[in-house]
Amino acid sequence: MIKTELGTLRRSHYSNELNPSMDGLEVTIMGWVLTIRGHGNISFATIRDKNGDIPIVAKKGDCPDELREKLSILKAHSSIAITGRIKSSEKAPTGFEIIPSELRVFSDVEKIPPFEPLAKTVKNIDTRLEVRPIDLRRKTLQHIFNARSQVLKSIRDYFYQQNFIEINTPKMIATATEGGAALFPIFYYNKEAFLAQSPQLYKEQLIMSFEKVFEIAPIFRAEPSRTNRHLAEAISVDLEEAFVDYNDVMNRIEDIIKIAIVTVSDYAKNNSDVEFIIPSKPEHIPRYSYDELIEKMQKAGAKTEWGDDLYPSNLKKIGVEGFYFIKDWPLGPKPFYVKDSKTNPKISESFDLMFGDLELSSGSTRIEKRHELEERMKNKGMKTDAFEYHLGAFDYGVPPHAGCGIGLERLIMALTGTENIRDVTFYPRDVDRLTP
Template sequence: MMNSKNTDMVEIAGWVHEIRDLGGIRFLLVRTRDDIVQITFSKRKVSSELIDKVKTISRESVIRVKGIISKDERAPNGFEVIPNSLDILAIAKSPLPLDPTDKVVAELETRLDQRFLDMRRPKIKSIFMIRSLVVRAIRDFFYKKDFVEVNTPKIVSIATEGGAALFPISYFDKEAFLNQSPQLYKQILMSSGFERVFEIGPIFRAEEYSTRKHLNEATSIDIEMSYADDNDVIRLLEELIIYIYRYINTNADRYLKTIGIDLKIPTRPFKQVSYDEAIEIVNLEWGDDFGSLEEKKLGSVIGEHYFIREWPLKSKPYYTMPLEKDRKILSKSFDLMHPRVELASGSQRINDYELLKKQIEMRGLNLDNFSFYLDAFKYGMPPHAGWGLGLDRLIMTMLDLDNVREAVMFPRDRRRLVP
């Protein structure tokens, strides 16, 4: 916190980032949310009482200082503060379990264990300031596109995707699950006439992965759009990615510099390859899915954001619109890929009641479990399409982070439930 009533007198409140003692002069570098400010305690300019008081302060203690600004090109931001009062608000214990100055490097697990200290580091704090701006950009984009923001249930009675990667919970006298996706509810909203909806919220996948790109609780950006097909929502997804990159380049320059990132804005249109073309590049059999090695190879060949389209129908969820092509049963589906990782998945959806029932039965799922969902298709469901985009992976790839956990304040994976 930094307040100023005039051009000379200021009030600074924050953490003691560093202490430098040069004998007759002591410098405190005080870290606020946005800056690091130098407070200079010189025997020639500061009372002996304040000199004695400052000697009792440890690194990462919380203080409040009132003083006069003095220009000094050697100081951070080109000025220092000469204090006339000092309040010690909280003393930090020593030694610190983590070094917020980055002089001592800590492993990621140590950083996550001490996340409150880790996020005091200017570089790490900048990641989450950018993440906040990304969420703001997303909302700005969709409001401009006349979308309605919605909130769907996170406690559900069935598996959204029909799979086994579910977290069961005790719900009074019933079994329930944490939701894998808002998919069923955003489709129901298409039947309700909202036409364009988006949601930014948590999703839960009980997958036993321990990789740099997987989380068990993630944040997803989901949209659904009536009177649209897969081509329409692909264009929308491209526009959103470009909008976010431009927004961050314009509004987050200081944070990008702190992280050390020169953000390159992707160019439209993104490249598109069919599933058949993609498996030929990575030498897979038809019907196979892509693992990390195949994703890496594709990314190295294509070299930028790209779409994989027309996946085999059997590899996509039951609500995906079928597509017959070259005597193959494909789907009107797509994945948005970054050279490092998959970012989004989407499709045109089935809007015909009988076809949807048939696809659910073909997957071996119980129709009775989907009655609340299927009811929305009985009485006039417009054609529609949509996608889900992983916010955490988007941040990871934008900022060139090594691990998706670095893009999440308090990540949840198969081993981490605290902090």
């Protein structure tokens, strides 16, 4: 009888811990069946674990018949353990194979998956998302998410080295941060509430006491868009800092981008089959003013005026590419908390970080004085009463401060050359998709 329970059996080695010099050693490996080929009295299998692949050769006479027979009829993706001896072999690409003496089949697969585990690309992303857990077994995605995890680690390491404190702000909130659009309403016990679109107001409050704060957490936006760069639920890397302005925040972002590029490059170096398109590390990320770009666009023949948004088609016309900042945006459309320039009241101390025409981050100097905040809110037709829980903090000495939010998924798209935001998101959420 082939056993089907784990019991006290444990893996002795991961795939990457095995090599031909271990010839004769008994090992226990675990993973899932990548391929099976049977030729009567001999079966070849490749077992994949999270670190790589292991070749198994079950030959009549070398291993129990029952084992060989069961192995030969296993379908791809079955979850198994094999105990056996390592045999160095010049024929095997790894230089060794495993001669099995025991097999356990934890989960037998009956269904044929809608695509091959070795498929590099699968045309229809919805087909893949429907079976996301096995889609994620494909190497392409394995590499993206492993690199993503490393990028998160190195960004947090940067924050800790720079003496930022990690915060967690509430995701269930009473009022909209930016004024009301694109919110998901919740039933909060017997009250109406909303999912937070950003930790904006809370992180601003927290710099009063902690000065340098960061949060990496989900944000929720009821985006009606069906594009390759929008999600209803995304991870935002937020930072906020007291006693600095937007220039200092751009410096921080520059640091973070450089660190993230090094992290992804190192990951690619250590994994030979990675096919990322990694941007080269910029010496310095250029900072164009909005005015400057509008002027360039006009000179390049674009029909655009001061106050217009900077459209991708016009950005292409003037040939800006790679990472760059657009700073000093017109104040008008900016949220109420964004500070105006002290030299020109029509513009704001704000910036976007771009990668080509993809916006990765938005930041600004914030207003620290209550009366200025209230004036801005009134001009925007916002009810200051509803924000008293926030404005109240400004009665007690809020310092000058600035900050930004970086869209993690878009950053990973830029770092790996991934075109669809869904491919850098474990379980994407959008207007059409709430499962799996």
